[in-house]
């Protein structure tokens with residue numbers, strides 16, 4: 001844990017503890033962002049929790065379990081609040097409703113590409129596999145419920161510990177002690193049973209996979225109507241890298257979810273940032289799990305992903 005973050009957090013608390021705040025997750029909140037918002041809202045007693053778009057399954061289950069009241073950020077009157085705390089993102093692409101809000105604090109673990117939010121207090125550690133891990137080490141006191149929720153966030157974002165570090169296990173062990181819950185119980189929330197439509201979307205994505213073997217890597221691409229990140233994770237179990245496209249009619253844009261095997265060395269967050277920029281959108285994320293939005297059709301976007309990926313891969317060699 002970066003020592004500096006503790007100091008920033010203490011100053012942040014001292015200044016805004018009693019302010020009227022909204023704590024917001026990124027859109028389509030996952031368990032990392034909802035558990036982070038839940039824990040942070042506890043230390044700011046006059047805060048509410050906000051999200052945008054429908055939450056993911058695990059996040060919904062966690063919210064139900066602990067009675068976490070979640071409001072739609074676009075329907076909250078910002079004039080009635082002193083400001084916003086954003087958790088688990090620092091880009092407007094993933095939380096457009098934050099525009100116009102005074103952002104007082106950001107707690108996030110994503111890399112700098114695509115970061116366009118600015119806050120008075122920024123607690124960002126891109127070495128951390130989850131925001132929940134950062135927060136677990138910032139909070140002076142953690143209740144049983146918060147410990148359970150944060151554990152789930154850590155388990156989910158570390159992708160079954162593929163991206164874990166020593167601190168991840170130490171933090172999780174400490175939280176599990178407080179939560180008094182079994183790992184299997186937490187896994188139900190961290191990796192919820194997919195719905196039928198998600199299973200069908202993943203199988204459809206797999207049936208349409210195309211792949212090329214170039215620059216020393218097997219690159220798979222496919223298209224799907226929804227669940228692109230689930231499909232990308234699944235396909236990247238076999239291919240070195242998977243780019244899964246999904247067309248969004250409402251936004252008239254393509255979303256790409258990119259995933260890589262642990263041995264793949266090209267930083268996907270940089271690939272996504274470059275492709276996003278070239279196609280009028282934005283991208284970012286982590287080296288082995290990243291995404292983008294682009295103002296282009298799915299095929300064109302996928303072709304661009306391969307082109308830029310190869311450019312980066314050749315630079316590595």
Ligand SMILES: [Mn+2]
Pocket residue numbers: 032033088109129130131157
């Ligand atoms: Mn996260």
